[in-house]
Amino acid sequence: MYAYILRRLAWSVPFLFAASFLAFTIIQAPPGDYVESYAAKLEADGRQVDEVRLNSLRDRFGLDEPFLSQYWKWISGIAKGDFGLSFQWQQPVSELIGDRMILSVILATSTLLFTWAIALPIGILSAVRQYSWGDYFFSIIGFIGLATPNFLVALILMYVGVVYFGTNVTGLFSAEYVNAEWSWAKFLDLVKHLIIPVVIIGTSATASLIRIMRANLLDELYKPYVTTARAKGLSEFKTILKYPVRIALNPFASTIAWVFPQIISGSTVVAVVLSLPTVDPLMLDALLTQDMYLAGAFILMLSVMSIIGMIVSDIVLAMIDPRIRYR
Amino acid sequence: MSNLVDQTDPRIPTDIAEASQWRLMWLKFKKHKLALISLYLVGFLYVLAAFAEFFQPFDPEVTSRRDVFHPPQMVQFLDRTEDGTRFRPHVLGTTLSRDPETLATSYERNPDEKIYISFLGKSEPYLLAGFIPMQRRLIAPTDPDERFYLLGGDRLGRDMLSRSIAGTRISMSIGLVGVAMSLFLGTLIGGMAGYLGGWFDSVSTRAIELILSMPTIPIWLGLSATIPANIDPLMRYFAITVILSLIGWTELARVVRGRFLALRTEDFVTAARLDGARPRRIVFRHIMPSLMSHIIASVSLAIPAMILAETSLSFLGLGLLPPSISWGVLLKEAQNIRSIAQAPWLFVPGFFVLIAVLALNFLGDGLRDAADPYAQDQ
Numbered sequence: 218m219y220a221y222i223l224r225r226l227a228w229s230v231p232f233l234f235a236a237s238f239l240a241f242t243i244i245q246a247p248p249g250d251y252v253e254s255y256a257a258k259l260e261a262d263g264r265q266v267d268e269v270r271l272n273s274l275r276d277r278f279g280l281d282e283p284f285l286s287q288y289w290k291w292i293s294g295i296a297k298g299d300f301g302l303s304f305q306w307q308q309p310v311s312e313l314i315g316d317r318m319i320l321s322v323i324l325a326t327s328t329l330l331f332t333w334a335i336a337l338p339i340g341i342l343s344a345v346r347q348y349s350w351g352d353y354f355f356s357i358i359g360f361i362g363l364a365t366p367n368f369l370v371a372l373i374l375m376y377v378g379v380v381y382f383g384t385n386v387t388g389l390f391s392a393e394y395v396n397a398e399w400s401w402a403k404f405l406d407l408v409k410h411l412i413i414p415v416v417i418i419g420t421s422a423t424a425s426l427i428r429i430m431r432a433n434l435l436d437e438l439y440k441p442y443v444t445t446a447r448a449k450g451l452s453e454f455k456t457i458l459k460y461p462v463r464i465a466l467n468p469f470a471s472t473i474a475w476v477f478p479q480i481i482s483g484s485t486v487v488a489v490v491l492s493l494p495t496v497d498p499l500m501l502d503a504l505l506t507q508d509m510y511l512a513g514a515f516i517l518m519l520s521v522m523s524i525i526g527m528i529v530s531d532i533v534l535a536m537i538d539p540r541i542r543y544r
Numbered sequence: 545m546s547n548l549v550d551q552t553d554p555r556i557p558t559d560i561a562e563a564s565q566w567r568l569m570w571l572k573f574k575k576h577k578l579a580l581i582s583l584y585l586v587g588f589l590y591v592l593a594a595f596a597e598f599f600q601p602f603d604p605e606v607t608s609r610r611d612v613f614h615p616p617q618m619v620q621f622l623d624r625t626e627d628g629t630r631f632r633p634h635v636l637g638t639t640l641s642r643d644p645e646t647l648a649t650s651y652e653r654n655p656d657e658k659i660y661i662s663f664l665g666k667s668e669p670y671l672l673a674g675f676i677p678m679q680r681r682l683i684a685p686t687d688p689d690e691r692f693y694l695l696g697g698d699r700l701g702r703d704m705l706s707r708s709i710a711g712t713r714i715s716m717s718i719g720l721v722g723v724a725m726s727l728f729l730g731t732l733i734g735g736m737a738g739y740l741g742g743w744f745d746s747v748s749t750r751a752i753e754l755i756l757s758m759p760t761i762p763i764w765l766g767l768s769a770t771i772p773a774n775i776d777p778l779m780r781y782f783a784i785t786v787i788l789s790l791i792g793w794t795e796l797a798r799v800v801r802g803r804f805l806a807l808r809t810e811d812f813v814t815a816a817r818l819d820g821a822r823p824r825r826i827v828f829r830h831i832m833p834s835l836m837s838h839i840i841a842s843v844s845l846a847i848p849a850m851i852l853a854e855t856s857l858s859f860l861g862l863g864l865l866p867p868s869i870s871w872g873v874l875l876k877e878a879q880n881i882r883s884i885a886q887a888p889w890l891f892v893p894g895f896f897v898l899i900a901v902l903a904l905n906f907l908g909d910g911l912r913d914a915a916d917p918y919a920q921d922q
Contacts, residue, residue: 232754239763246770364901366852368859369875369894376884376891474757481759486856490879500762501860504769512766519762527757 244513301510340430359424437461477526579910600706608701696889730796738804845908
């Protein structure tokens, strides 16, 4: 098992490398370099442009050097925790990311857990009671969940909240907790605010997981071993949960690999609409103002999060199914 | 398995026994009612997109300062006047009033004023699909100076119905153009990986795995942020489709690769090879035709994903920008809570998205089931 995990981790190195390369290409792509944008920003604010400081910045990021050595300077800086500077905020990028990144991780993982908690029982139900009203009901909900853009659901919920309930569903904390120290009360407040974004982001992933679970279980349900289990007198509940569900779960676990990026991707839009204090609104802002070191850092972090999700998925899969470990 | 084509079986009517593969697929597809309805719906949406100007009651760019956030008006078909009741569609006019204290505007229905709607009514001249000069629209106010709002007006008093129909053109076509590009990349890379195997296969498979494990929206956002802001709208449209297909090709490549791997060992391919056919002939003459149906099915499932992607990007302000009109651009107007509380009809383009994506998904499902007409029904 440890050998498998090690091998899996080793495989992720080229992936991380490729992701960082992609993020850096995006940083580099807009016309003009960081120092030019920085100088333009200073001038726009009506402040003195200090040539010496500009030159030292140019030196620090190696802007006169070829692409690959710039990339090297950037990536080795990140290894030391230095993500470059945000000219919009006049702060090192690493200081801006911290808290928001934690909230993003919390949001993504709770969405993933929610997706499973909902999709698993409904998937089993739809398969066992195929073509029942419940099955049709969830299929229809699932299709609509797949077809509706996340932000539309967010907007409609926001509308319903404001017009019919007079509450504001945006943000992750109530006003009194925004700047408060972490406490039990603040945590409960966060959980309360998490529910709506988690449901919105989770819908489309839940919908596809229900379909996968249903299809997998339907493949298993009519196999002879299920009949055997039933014939030897097991209760229906135990028959289904103990054998076919366990086998149907296998592909289910492998879906973390693609559900997790999908959740991170979906949360970008929803977080902007609901103005959640996660990395996403700040990233959009950075991209719109072409504050590229900040934007690149976010893209890198989100990609790394996806890759970690993929690794976790593979390890979980290997734990459920021993055949994979020895492939 | 093969009872559909077994000609010695006398129970099979000859017209099915001799039907071509495409005909068998159509017969199977027709059984999927939801997919059939979706096919008509999708067809209708593309007709709407192609002849958008004809279906719009008004020019989508014309503003009207008197009609800011004008609420939707119901069409009344029967006109009751002193001379009796007759069939004459119209909407009731509205008068604008302003609360003297809060300055909030509200529209009161005014039963005395009727705005008549004529079918194929005259309008200002326009170019249909950009080059056919026309002067009539499907529905238009009988008096060209009047305006009516079947789906409400936006913050500049532009007609939401006309704008949503105008958005159909870009939103529906971006799916097609983007998928065409993804298809080219996908079949090329997937086909080569499947046919050649070896190192090319493992490298491209890893690359696909990498791209699929990335969160797409942040990367799309990052890439579109690099498009210069002052670029021509048409160029921006193409840049966005390229960006969308840079990630979109992976799914298609996977399907094509899988089919190639399966077909490579089929008897008819071996026979062609033993016959001395060159690789190009084997691929295009023998493998491709039996792949076609699967490709069509995956394409029809890829289009809605593209539409959703464009909508999300434009909604966030990094996709298409006004004056281009797409559903996402229109929904951006619904972004702030104040305007949607005042004018919930700004959501209308969202329902266009919903219908288009649902219909395309059902169509794709139906095509996927029909793609293999010899498979037994469950």
